[in-house]
Amino acid sequence: MPSRARSSRPERCLDTSRPEPRLSALYQELILDHYRRPRNKGVIDQPTHTMALNNPLCGDEIDLQLQMEDDVIKDVRFIGRGCSISQAAASMMTQIIKGKRLTDALAVADRMSAMMRGDESAAQDKTLGDLRALAGVAKFPIRIKCALLPWNALRDAVKP
Amino acid sequence: MLDTARIRADFPLLRQLENGHRLVYLDNAATTQKPEAVLGAIAEYYRTNNANVHRGAYALAVRATEAYEAARASVARFVNAWAPEGVVFTRGTTEAINLVAASYGRANVRAGDTVVVTAMDHHSNLVPWQILCEEKRATVTMVEITEDGRLDLSDFGRALERRPKIVAFPYVSNALGTVNPVAQLVRLAHAAGAVVVVDGAQSTPHLRVDVQALDCDFYALSGHKMLGPMGSGALVAKPALLDAMPPYHGGGEMISRVWDDHSTYNQIPHKFEAGTPNVEGAVGLAAAIAYLESVGLDRIAEHEVALARSAIERLSQLDGITLYGPREHRAGVVSFTYRDIHPHDLATIVDQDGICIRAGHHCAQPLMRRLNVAATARASFYLYNDRDDLDALAGSLVKAGALFGYVSA
Numbered sequence: 001m002p003s004r005a006r007s008s009r010p011e012r013c014l015d016t017s018r019p020e021p022r023l024s025a026l027y028q029e030l031i032l033d034h035y036r037r038p039r040n041k042g043v044i045d046q047p048t049h050t051m052a053l054n055n056p057l058c059g060d061e062i063d064l065q066l067q068m069e070d071d072v073i074k075d076v077r078f079i080g081r082g083c084s085i086s087q088a089a090a091s092m093m094t095q096i097i098k099g100k101r102l103t104d105a106l107a108v109a110d111r112m113s114a115m116m117r118g119d120e121s122a123a124q125d126k127t128l129g130d131l132r133a134l135a136g137v138a139k140f141p142i143r144i145k146c147a148l149l150p151w152n153a154l155r156d157a158v159k160p
Numbered sequence: 161m162l163d164t165a166r167i168r169a170d171f172p173l174l175r176q177l178e179n180g181h182r183l184v185y186l187d188n189a190a191t192t193q194k195p196e197a198v199l200g201a202i203a204e205y206y207r208t209n210n211a212n213v214h215r216g217a218y219a220l221a222v223r224a225t226e227a228y229e230a231a232r233a234s235v236a237r238f239v240n241a242w243a244p245e246g247v248v249f250t251r252g253t254t255e256a257i258n259l260v261a262a263s264y265g266r267a268n269v270r271a272g273d274t275v276v277v278t279a280m281d282h283h284s285n286l287v288p289w290q291i292l293c294e295e296k297r298a299t300v301t302m303v304e305i306t307e308d309g310r311l312d313l314s315d316f317g318r319a320l321e322r323r324p325k326i327v328a329f330p331y332v333s334n335a336l337g338t339v340n341p342v343a344q345l346v347r348l349a350h351a352a353g354a355v356v357v358v359d360g361a362q363s364t365p366h367l368r369v370d371v372q373a374l375d376c377d378f379y380a381l382s383g384h385k386m387l388g389p390m391g392s393g394a395l396v397a398k399p400a401l402l403d404a405m406p407p408y409h410g411g412g413e414m415i416s417r418v419w420d421d422h423s424t425y426n427q428i429p430h431k432f433e434a435g436t437p438n439v440e441g442a443v444g445l446a447a448a449i450a451y452l453e454s455v456g457l458d459r460i461a462e463h464e465v466a467l468a469r470s471a472i473e474r475l476s477q478l479d480g481i482t483l484y485g486p487r488e489h490r491a492g493v494v495s496f497t498y499r500d501i502h503p504h505d506l507a508t509i510v511d512q513d514g515i516c517i518r519a520g521h522h523c524a525q526p527l528m529r530r531l532n533v534a535a536t537a538r539a540s541f542y543l544y545n546d547r548d549d550l551d552a553l554a555g556s557l558v559k560a561g562a563l564f565g566y567v568s569a
Binding site (some may be wrong): 023024027032035036057058059060061079082083085086126140142143146 | 500501502503504506508509512519520521525534535550559563564565
């Protein structure tokens with residue numbers, strides 16, 4: 001048995017913890033609802049824009065398809081798998097951007113990113129709709145990439 | 161069971177609170193925490209013996225060289241290597257396998273040849289062979305696993321019919337905990353004319369390894385998974401094979417004589433250790449080995465097998481848990497999923513209780529595809545874990561179930 005290292009020194013507990021972010025704020029009913037009953041899940045027959053993104057670190061996958069007419073997102077669908085945050089974010093995103101002009105959809109993307117940076121005013125922004133339920137993710141830094149995955153897919157899909 | 165309270169007292173990091181809770185570290189298959197003995201050995205090396213090795217003519221450099229070579233001898237003893245010169249220090253298992261692929265592989269694998277790997281290999285024992293075979297226009301053949309996560313021996317036999325040049329597999333699966341029958345697999349592979357590369361990243365820390373008894377040709381290990389520092393590790397090989405292999409990296413230390421347009425090379429193992437080596441890593445690894453031996457590898461293995469058995473029992477009691485991997489012949493690694501709660505969500509939730517588990521594909525994407533999951537949650541144990549840690553995990557999982565509306569907390 002290894003000897004106790006310097007047992008004469010009093011045992012010290014280092015508390016490196018941050019104030020505990022609230023799990024109930026992270027896993028709200030609305031998020032679980034989108035996770036379990038994703039809106040606009042599926043494929044578009046002849047999409048004008050597509051983008052498949054995955055997060056190599058954790059394996060979350062989003063395959064996004066858009067049907068654009070002029071500058072308007074006529075239809076949007078996704079398939080994917082991953083954590084509740086990434087899949088709920090994708091479901092919420094499709095709800096919000098469907099029927100929007102692309103520039104308006106990208107403006108929502110920017111507000112979403114701002115909310116993930118902890119911007120309180122973005123978290124109050126009505127243009128974010130159900131996405132506001134994801135405001136709690138900002139307190140869990142390693143999960144922010146999950147919430148932004150579908151938005152990054154959108155940005156990449158429409159890149160000229 | 162081991163006296164975990166006494167062991168934990170040797171690990172400063174385990175005295176921390178995490179999110180206000182006692183830290184429950186269950187990600188030992190990823191990396192392990194370090195005892196004072198290892199931290200002290202590294203500091204002591206820099207305080208008293210630091211100089212460049214195999215170079216200086218002064219006493220300090222001699223001491224540094226002696227410390228480095230003593231560490232090599234210690235690794236050799238620990239796994240019963242063929243000889244100390246059959247131990248090449250590397251950054252870890254990944255570099256050790258890449259060394260074999262780049263040196264032995266390039267020299268011996270030709271167009272049309274086969275390299276055999278398994279569906280339970282870590283990416284580090286798969287991608288180097290893919291790179292080699294792509295370059296050589298050779299084929300990677302993957303051996304399947306059975307339903308319960310063991311190697312499919314009849315498929316292994318079929319793969320050997322291709323007369324592979326190299327057969328590579330893990331001693332212990334990092335994602336399933338499966339302990340492979342290495343000696344038997346080596347015999348079969350040798351009979352088919354292959355050399356055998358064993359990924360020992362998950363076995364060396366947890367059970368008594370005897371490479372001569374296994375009779376494999378190459379054995380790769382990582383220091384950081386066995387209480388040693390990150391960036392330490394070794395390739396253990398039959399000296400005659402190393403001797404015949406071309407160098408891996410060029411530079412100082414690995415040469416004998418250097419002319420304008422060519423060079424001759426140093427003896428093994430130095431031929432494969434270009435540049436100033438990670439001496440602190442070697443010294444820290446030797447201290448880790450001394451610590452593990454003072455506890456006893458057999459007792460550690462027994463402790464972990466008992467913990468894994470308890471973990472499987474505890475988790476099976478929770479409604480909706482799916483466990484992966486075999487019931488028998490397994491190490492202290494338990495992979496699971498819980499209803500429709502994604503492993504990342506599980507890991508975030510139990511982290512709030514100070515519990516560290518791994519969630520993801522465990523660098524084994526081909527395996528995940530066969531299990532038909534994108535990811536699993538994984539708890540992996542070491543000598544400082546005990547049943548209290550399992551209780552904490554089980555309690556926290558109940559909380560996760562409640563958050564997702566399954567059970568009342």
